[in-house]
Amino acid sequence: MTFTQATSPDRLPGGDEEAFVTTNKTVWQRLLANPTAMASIVMLAVLTLSAVLAPLLAPGNPLRVSPADRFIPPGAEHFFGTDNLGRDMFKMVLHGGRTSLFVGLVVTAISMSIAVVLGAISGFYRQVDVVLMRLVDGLMAFPGIVLATAAAGIMGPSMTTVITSLSIVLIAPSLRVVRGQVLVVRELQMIEAARSVGVPTLRLFTRYILPAVSSPILVQASFIFSAAVLGEAGLSFIGVGIGPKELSWGNALTEARNYIAQAPWIVLFPGLALMLTILALNLLGDSLRDILDPRLARRR
Amino acid sequence: MSPETVLSVTGLSKSFRAVKAVRDVSFSIPRGKTFGLVGESGSGKSTTARLVLRLVEPTAGSISFRGKDLAGLSSGDLRAERRHMQMIFQDPFGSLNPRMSVRDTLVEPQVVHGIGTPAEQLKTAERLLAEVSMPRAALDRYPHEFSGGQRQRIAIARALATNPEMIVADEPVSALDVSVQAQVLNLMRDLQDRHGTTMLFISHDLRVVQFMCDEIGVMYLGEIVEQGPRDRIYGAPAHPYTQALLASAPGKAGGQRARLKGEIPSAHAVPSGCAFRTRCPHAFERCTVEKPAMRAIGGGQKAACHLLDAAAAA
Numbered sequence: 001m002t003f004t005q006a007t008s009p010d011r012l013p014g015g016d017e018e019a020f021v022t023t024n025k026t027v028w029q030r031l032l033a034n035p036t037a038m039a040s041i042v043m044l045a046v047l048t049l050s051a052v053l054a055p056l057l058a059p060g061n062p063l064r065v066s067p068a069d070r071f072i073p074p075g076a077e078h079f080f081g082t083d084n085l086g087r088d089m090f091k092m093v094l095h096g097g098r099t100s101l102f103v104g105l106v107v108t109a110i111s112m113s114i115a116v117v118l119g120a121i122s123g124f125y126r127q128v129d130v131v132l133m134r135l136v137d138g139l140m141a142f143p144g145i146v147l148a149t150a151a152a153g154i155m156g157p158s159m160t161t162v163i164t165s166l167s168i169v170l171i172a173p174s175l176r177v178v179r180g181q182v183l184v185v186r187e188l189q190m191i192e193a194a195r196s197v198g199v200p201t202l203r204l205f206t207r208y209i210l211p212a213v214s215s216p217i218l219v220q221a222s223f224i225f226s227a228a229v230l231g232e233a234g235l236s237f238i239g240v241g242i243g244p245k246e247l248s249w250g251n252a253l254t255e256a257r258n259y260i261a262q263a264p265w266i267v268l269f270p271g272l273a274l275m276l277t278i279l280a281l282n283l284l285g286d287s288l289r290d291i292l293d294p295r296l297a298r299r300r
Numbered sequence: 301m302s303p304e305t306v307l308s309v310t311g312l313s314k315s316f317r318a319v320k321a322v323r324d325v326s327f328s329i330p331r332g333k334t335f336g337l338v339g340e341s342g343s344g345k346s347t348t349a350r351l352v353l354r355l356v357e358p359t360a361g362s363i364s365f366r367g368k369d370l371a372g373l374s375s376g377d378l379r380a381e382r383r384h385m386q387m388i389f390q391d392p393f394g395s396l397n398p399r400m401s402v403r404d405t406l407v408e409p410q411v412v413h414g415i416g417t418p419a420e421q422l423k424t425a426e427r428l429l430a431e432v433s434m435p436r437a438a439l440d441r442y443p444h445e446f447s448g449g450q451r452q453r454i455a456i457a458r459a460l461a462t463n464p465e466m467i468v469a470d471e472p473v474s475a476l477d478v479s480v481q482a483q484v485l486n487l488m489r490d491l492q493d494r495h496g497t498t499m500l501f502i503s504h505d506l507r508v509v510q511f512m513c514d515e516i517g518v519m520y521l522g523e524i525v526e527q528g529p530r531d532r533i534y535g536a537p538a539h540p541y542t543q544a545l546l547a548s549a550p551g552k553a554g555g556q557r558a559r560l561k562g563e564i565p566s567a568h569a570v571p572s573g574c575a576f577r578t579r580c581p582h583a584f585e586r587c588t589v590e591k592p593a594m595r596a597i598g599g600g601q602k603a604a605c606h607l608l609d610a611a612a613a614a
Contacts (some may be wrong), residue, residue, distance in 0.1 A: 101529030189394035196353055197409045197458065207408075211399040 030291045037287035041278040047273065051097035062091035062247055071263045081265040083256065091268050092252050099248040100229050100274070101157070106163050107228035111170040112221050118171075119178025120205055120213075124186055129179070136172045144169035145234070152240035159242045166231045171225050177220045181213040188212070215292035219285050226281035233274055249274045303446060304331045304464055305364075306498040312351055312361035314344075319567045321347045323522040325361070329466075330513075334492065334499040336513030336530075338506060338545070342564045344522035345502045346390075352500060354378055366465060383413040386459035390471035393450035396443040402454055409461040428457035429495075449480035453487065460491065466498040473508060485511055498535040499564045506549045510534055515591070517598075518542045521575040522567060527594075528601030538603040541576045574606065578597055582607055 031037050052055060066086035074081040080089035122132045148165040155161045185191065186209065194208050229249075235241035236250030242249065249270040256266035307586055308328035314321045322344040329335040329342075336390040337345045352363055354370050363370040365385060378533060386409070389395035396405060406425035410416055416424065425573060432453040452472060459467050472488065473481040485508065492499060493539055503509050509516060509530075516533045517524040518541065526539035537543045544560040562579050571578050577587040592604040595612075 055409070189389055189391055190397045192350075192355060192398070193387070193389055193455075194408075196355055196382065196387040197412065198462075199412050200379060203412065204359040207400070208397055211397075274430050 003146045034287050040280040040284035054094035058091040058094045062095040080269040083266045089269050093273050096247045096249045103232040104225050104229040107166045108225045110167040115171050115174035123179040123182025139172045149240050157243040181216050185212045193287050219289045222281050222285035226278045306331050308364040310362050313359045315359045332496045333514045334501050335507040336501045336516040339519035340564050343519040349468050349502050383462045385466045386463050386464040388459050388469040388472045390447050390607050391427045404517050432457045468500045470502045526603040532599050532601040540580050
């Protein structure tokens with residue numbers, strides 16, 4: 001290498017690839033190298049698959065009552081034992097996961113979509129921000145459980161009620177996160193540069209602002225997912241959830257709590273499934289944050 | 301306004317609440333020429349650049365670009381007009397979208413202004429890369445893979461993508477290493493010659509301005525205090541601020557002229573009379589009470605200083 005090249009890194013010999021700065025590892029590569037993240041992903045994959053494949057893995061109606069088979073401890077016949085009505089807990093947990101994870105997914109999708117749209121608008125337009133943030137303050141000051149109970153009272157306990165009320169409750173914190181990120185991004189020079197190029201506002205959102213805030217949104221989504229699963233379980237547990245005719249982990253726990261001393265496995269397995277889901281989602285969220293925002297990781 | 305004048309700015313002012321960032325700035329740029337704004341940080345140069353492009357809304361004044369009054373355009377018309385006026389920013393790390401490849405970055409201005417088919421847009425992107433002496437392999441790379449100078453080349457290529465009549469360059473080389481600065485400046489001059497682009501060039505670096513500009517405006521506390529052709533400004537500076545600025549420049553023998561002392565006052569509290577009087581070695585009573593008017597002193601040069609009145613009277 002000649003002296004000129006050494007002192008001026010900008011001199012590009014035509015087509016020489018070596019002149020470029022080396023590429024950083026991709027997010028995916030860093031995810032693979034992170035044991036916590038990988039463990040959470042594997043755990044979530046197992047839970048999701050077992051829920052999706054429940055009709056194959058545990059065929060038959062999970063709600064079928066069999067009084068003769070009450071309180072059978074876990075064993076070869078019933079992997080997770082049976083409950084007070086003789087229902088197979090293995091079937092209950094697998095089929096219950098379908099509901100719990102479905103509610104989590106739908107609530108996350110609804111609340112995050114609304115939060116992203118409103119948060120982006122709120123962060124970008126000052127006048128809208130003033131109004132919207134007061135509404136969010138009001139929403140956050142209102143206890144979610146009370147709102148959900150009221151909703152169940154009006155609409156009757158059903159899956160729609162649970163999804164609606166959880167979505168509304170969970171919009172506010174996500175909206176705050178998105179808004180805060182957009183507030184930072186809108187001041188970046190690339191936004192001013194894009195405006196000077198003549199990029200229209202909608203394109204500014206889709207091509208510049210949203211990609212820049214996608215990492216915190218992804219992290220937030222994983223926490224919202226876990227909050228939604230937990231929320232559904234909580235609502236079902238206190239009886240304002242999806243109703244007794246449907247199965248979910250929360251519903252399974254409701255009845256099980258009366259027999260906790262007699263047959264602890266009735267509580268153990270739905271509780272364990274719930275706990276592992278929440279744990280995996282939260283750990284995944286934490287590692288995603290570390291991976292996507294290295295500044296936060298270094299500060300620790 | 302002559303037909304060859306591309307940009308003409310009159311009485312441009314901007315206040316951010318109590319802060320008067322830019323006060324009554326007027327200048328015009330003929331086609332293909334470069335007008336330089338020079339001054340210390342805080343003198344309102346960058347704000348002026350943004351006002352000219354209406355990236356910041358002016359408080360008062362008019363901006364006539366290609367015979368249209370930019371200040372009166374609706375946001376839609378203004379956006380369409382941006383095709384003809386592009387900007388190069390100081391920070392080559394901040395002005396490019398890190399999630400857009402060089403290809404997307406160079407195609408973007410053409411897409412938003414509806415120029416050409418996708419195939420033509422790509423061809424233009426390739427041509428632009430060649431024009432800024434970057435290899436074609438750069439097309440599918442992302443900004444973080446480049447050095448500062450390379451990124452600034454990409455930013456320049458983006459500014460040229462719509463073949464604009466005017467480019468506003470806000471300190472385009474001050475974030476770069478000195479060895480790279482010369483390359484980028486030479487590139488900008490070559491491209492300007494080739495395309496006949498009109499340029500508004502902002503810099504605090506007197507040598508850079510001398511190299512790039514045909515006409516220069518010296519700004520102090522939001523005002524142009526002296527204005528004229530490059531050789532007059534550098535050869536026979538009339539305003540004490542210009543003189544002090546030139547004396548402070550590295551590499552100049554500053555012994556015979558007074559160097560600048562202290563710092564530029566806050567734009568919150570602009571001194572009465574002449575804004576420069578607090579640091580001026582020649583200040584006298586009149587400077588405190590009366591604001592000096594801009595005064596033509598021949599050769600296209602003009603300056604705002606009471607000393608020039610005295611010199612003319614003598």
